[in-house]
Amino acid sequence: MEVTEILFWFLSVLAIAAAAGVVLSKSPIYSVLCLIVVFFAISGHYVLMNAQFLAIVNIIVYAGAIMVLFLFVVMLMNLNADAEPPKNVYLKFAGVISGMCLMVVIISALAQSYDIKVPITKGSSIGLIKNLGNTLFTTYVIPFEISSVLFLSAIVGAVVIGKKDEQKANL
Amino acid sequence: MILAIDWMVFIEKLVLIIAVVSGSLVIAMYSTYMERKVAAVLQDRRGPNRAGPFGILQPLADGLKLFFKEEIIPNFSSKFLFILGPCLAMLTAMMVGAVIPWGNKVNLFGRDISLQIADVNIGILYVFGVVSMGVYGIMIGGWASNNKFSLFGAMRAASQIISYELAMGLSLIALLMVTGTLSLKDMVGGQMDHWWNIFKQPLGFLIFLICAFAECNRTPFDLAEAENELVGGYHTEYSSMKLGFYLFAEYINMFLSSAVMVSLFFGGYDIPFVNDMHLAQNIGTNWAAILQGLCLFGKIVFFLFLFMWVRWTIPRFRYDQLMNLGWKILIPLALFNMVITGGLILLKQNHWHF
Numbered sequence: 156m157e158v159t160e161i162l163f164w165f166l167s168v169l170a171i172a173a174a175a176g177v178v179l180s181k182s183p184i185y186s187v188l189c190l191i192v193v194f195f196a197i198s199g200h201y202v203l204m205n206a207q208f209l210a211i212v213n214i215i216v217y218a219g220a221i222m223v224l225f226l227f228v229v230m231l232m233n234l235n236a237d238a239e240p241p242k243n244v245y246l247k248f249a250g251v252i253s254g255m256c257l258m259v260v261i262i263s264a265l266a267q268s269y270d271i272k273v274p275i276t277k278g279s280s281i282g283l284i285k286n287l288g289n290t291l292f293t294t295y296v297i298p299f300e301i302s303s304v305l306f307l308s309a310i311v312g313a314v315v316i317g318k319k320d321e322q323k324a325n326l
Numbered sequence: 327m328i329l330a331i332d333w334m335v336f337i338e339k340l341v342l343i344i345a346v347v348s349g350s351l352v353i354a355m356y357s358t359y360m361e362r363k364v365a366a367v368l369q370d371r372r373g374p375n376r377a378g379p380f381g382i383l384q385p386l387a388d389g390l391k392l393f394f395k396e397e398i399i400p401n402f403s404s405k406f407l408f409i410l411g412p413c414l415a416m417l418t419a420m421m422v423g424a425v426i427p428w429g430n431k432v433n434l435f436g437r438d439i440s441l442q443i444a445d446v447n448i449g450i451l452y453v454f455g456v457v458s459m460g461v462y463g464i465m466i467g468g469w470a471s472n473n474k475f476s477l478f479g480a481m482r483a484a485s486q487i488i489s490y491e492l493a494m495g496l497s498l499i500a501l502l503m504v505t506g507t508l509s510l511k512d513m514v515g516g517q518m519d520h521w522w523n524i525f526k527q528p529l530g531f532l533i534f535l536i537c538a539f540a541e542c543n544r545t546p547f548d549l550a551e552a553e554n555e556l557v558g559g560y561h562t563e564y565s566s567m568k569l570g571f572y573l574f575a576e577y578i579n580m581f582l583s584s585a586v587m588v589s590l591f592f593g594g595y596d597i598p599f600v601n602d603m604h605l606a607q608n609i610g611t612n613w614a615a616i617l618q619g620l621c622l623f624g625k626i627v628f629f630l631f632l633f634m635w636v637r638w639t640i641p642r643f644r645y646d647q648l649m650n651l652g653w654k655i656l657i658p659l660a661l662f663n664m665v666i667t668g669g670l671i672l673l674k675q676n677h678w679h680f
Contacts, residue, residue, distance in 0.1 A: 184469065207447060
């Protein structure tokens with residue numbers, strides 16, 4: 156076994172175990188922390204594929220910003236197990252069915268997909284920032300710009316939601 | 327052979343890591359001494375002068391005191407998270423040292439050894455990733471204390487760090503456009519025997535400096551531990567060495583953010599007014615490396631002094647002032663700086679024709 160292979164298995168096991176921890180842990184705080192571990196493991200996979208930029212952006216954006224906000228909300232709301240009202244039985248049933256549907260879709264998609272084996276060559280520079288920038292601003296420039304418009308609309312939406320209603324504020 | 331590792335590289339890096347980690351710990355220790363001395367000078371006092379000559383053993387005495395204090399873990403707190411908090415704070419504080427070039431290279435036993443633990447090609451982004459992790463130590467510690475004031479302190483720290491990270495990143499984009507690289511080593515290399523980046527990006531540096539103060543939770547941005555409002559902030563419930571870890575992490579953060587600032591804007595290990603390449607040829611690589619290291623250290627000490635000078639001169643902000651400064655002044659300024667820099671670079675590429 157090569158070092159990369161050992162690392163691959165270590166990171167995979169870590170990612171799956173932490174992902175199970177997200178679902179299984181009782182306290183929402185531990186769920187959030189487990190999710191952060193998952194992001195780290197995935198970033199480790201990116202590094203193994205020599206996509207350092209993607210790895211670090213994954214950490215900065217997901218583990219560093221989004222999860223901090225999650226943790227923020229969870230800590231401020233002080234969510235406890237008993238504070239949560241018990242769910243309707245029909246609702247639970249619907250949840251189980253939709254979850255199973257999703258599982259069937261994912262499994263069939265995986266079964267149908269042809270065997271993709273991307274050879275990870277040593278010193279492959281496809282994920283380095285220079286090549287990424289070149290590809291992003293030449294081949295994929297239109298999707299890139301469209302997604303920037305999407306982000307802009309998301310920002311505007313956040314501002315609209317976050318804006319205080321002046322009449323309510325006066326009350 | 328199961329693990330094909332180049333053992334020489336492994337040992338080399340291990341020694342370097344131990345040197346950097348213990349070096350930053352010792353420097354953090356003596357920055358507490360320096361802080362007290364600087365405070366004393368600014369306030370017309372003498373400062374610590376009992377332990378050893380000029381009080382030079384004071385940090386050791388403080389450390390011993392912290393070690394021998396009783397460890398208290400609050401009854402209703404999550405014990406695991408309570409201990410994890412200071413550990414994370416310390417860990418993330420130390421991790422930045424990995425990408426900072428501490429010198430060019432030394433030649434030992436016939437091998438050229440680079441004085442940088444890891445020359446990753448995303449160097450500065452790595453620093454950002456680690457900095458954005460730093461908030462977890464404070465948040466988890468503050469929450470696990472199960473104390474309202476600790477939680478308030480942690481929330482303040484988290485929102486402050488997130489807000490100032492944005493301005494910090496935006497101010498650096500302009501610098502990255504000028505240097506054209508993300509690797510700290512290449513950035514320092516580009517400043518060797520040329521103009522330092524501070525002359526190309528003065529506004530960017532100012533914004534970065536302010537954000538660095540905020541990221542380190544230093545005055546005037548130390549609302550997370552505003553003792554007149556929040557008892558002791560996020561570390562109210564901590565005692566003994568766990569408190570020591572939080573306090574230490576702050577000084578390590580200061581030291582390493584000074585090192586990052588020096589590397590980005592003040593030429594890193596470049597010796598000013600001297601042709602380093604020439605010097606290395608004249609007096610040998612190793613001596614040049616030592617001189618460069620001393621030079622880097624001198625610049626870092628200046629920034630440490632700046633941190634302390636500001637702390638004992640300026641009162642802390644109100645919370646709304648802090649948020650206004652971050653979102654309404656620094657971010658627009660950074661965006662403006664970015665646009666101007668981009669325009670100038672395009673003009674230069676076009677040989678100054680519109």
